[in-house]
Amino acid sequence: MRVSVIGLGRLGLVHAAALASLGHRVVGIETNTERVGKILDGTLEIHEPGLADLVRSALTDGTLDVTSQPSTAMGARVHFLTVGTPELAFHEGFNAGYLESALRSLVPFLQPGDLVVGKSTVPPGTAVALAAQLHRESPDAELAWNPEFLAEGTAVRDTLAPQRLIYGVSSQEAAGRLDEVYQPILDTGTHRVITDLATAELVKLATNAFLATKISFINTIAQLAATSGADALQTAQLLGTDTRIGASHLNPGLGYGGGCLPKDTRGLAYYAQHAGAMEAAQFFAQVDIINTVQRQHIAEWVIAQLLERRGRRSRSSERASKLIQTTRASHPRSLSHTHS
Structure with a gap:
């Protein structure tokens, strides 16, 4: 054809x-x-x-x-x-x-x-x-x-x-x-x-919005795991073993991106709002908000880890400096060769 x-x-x-x-x-x-x-x-x-x-x-x-x-x-x-x-x-x-x-x-x-x-x-x-x-x-x-x-x-x-x-x-x-x-x-x-035409249109949006919802959901669970001491990855794996839920799109992390999930989730929220389905609009808007905030959470966590490492290095440097000063005072010749 x-x-x-x-x-x-x-x-x-x-x-x-x-x-x-x-x-x-x-x-x-x-x-x-x-x-x-x-x-x-x-x-x-x-x-x-x-x-x-x-x-x-x-x-x-x-x-x-x-x-x-x-x-x-x-x-x-x-x-x-x-x-x-x-x-x-x-x-x-x-x-x-x-x-x-x-x-x-x-x-x-x-x-x-x-x-x-x-x-x-x-x-x-x-x-x-x-x-x-x-x-x-x-x-x-x-x-x-x-x-x-x-x-x-x-x-x-x-x-x-x-x-x-x-x-x-x-x-x-x-x-x-x-x-x-x-x-x-x-x-x-x-x-x-x-x-029909409308169902064919809606099922595509609904599919992507559902996948986005799963990702935002598991990231909120990961936040709860962090506050409770639970293992976020194992929690996600255990959820995925339930055949009613499935394991796809249940990986805690930065959230979703790309050219489809963000656009389609926000687009569905906008459509719902103008269709008068305000609860649906608020729901999908919240999925998008959680995804956006998740990136901020990850960025803050990375910064905190870097600052903590920097602090450890600073404390280690201070201890090393004191040790060098003490050693030099006790053994002035032993370190002069080390730094030559």
């Missing part, structure tokens, strides 16, 4: 290369011409194990074409939107402007029956708004939502061997088209879930 992928950042480039490796003919469209040049030259801006080889192989055998021209999407039956949705200033939710722009650039080249598939992380309601925009400008095309669950460092594996595939669709035809795209993955037994 001919497929287009609009936006070749981490998500888009991995997705495009992975689909090419599954046997599809893929055109990757990126408005940043410098990025296009680097991809074609093999100097990727993104480091993901296996990605460079996947891209090189696809470019060599012709299953992947990379360009800055939206017109090259014409003729593809499925079009994936994989552009970024960065956080707005002052933590005021997600910027969907790149998504809207990508859709506008794609519309003139759509044909009747084409399926446009969003993969970017957005709050519920975004897909419905984009579907309305698509219906006005290209009424014979359809929009679906297909969230991706990638972790940095395992993005290629997570794309080719996902734990589940989620289709937010409005018709069986859209689900069938996505089945065609992912058939090699489905043939391995990967679980597939068909749902």
Whole structure:
């Protein structure tokens, strides 16, 4: 199948290369011409194990074409939107402007029956708004939502061997088209879930916010361990043995970072606030606050340890100085050779 992928950042480039490796003919469209040049030259801006080889192989055998021209999407039956949705200033939710722009650039080249598939992380309601925009400008095309669950460092594996595939669709035809795209993955037994647009949007945010919550939770437990004399690491390990909880994301430390968990947790808090779910908004805001404060706690602990070591060195230096003075007074020749 001919497929287009609009936006070749981490998500888009991995997705495009992975689909090419599954046997599809893929055109990757990126408005940043410098990025296009680097991809074609093999100097990727993104480091993901296996990605460079996947891209090189696809470019060599012709299953992947990379360009800055939206017109090259014409003729593809499925079009994936994989552009970024960065956080707005002052933590005021997600910027969907790149998504809207990508859709506008794609519309003139759509044909009747084409399926446009969003993969970017957005709050519920975004897909419905984009579907309305698509219906006005290209009424014979359809929009679906297909969230991706990638972790940095395992993005290629997570794309080719996902734990589940989620289709937010409005018709069986859209689900069938996505089945065609992912058939090699489905043939391995990967679980597939068909749902509505809003659920597909929310499950991505909920997943990342839950992982962030686990990290903030274990860091609060580590604080309690420090005040009680308990072993924080062993407490985390024991929690992880409970199958209802699981061991992932239960490592006390600096907290979470990266491009997704902080943005998505704050974005979900902002969405909840504007949806009138104030308790949910406060909850996710507190998860973010705990994460921010945790870094301060760690920094303070490191400073205290350094000061303590410095104090020990100072006390040791004072004792050594007194010893040297005493020794020199008693044995003036014995140390003169030592310092010569």
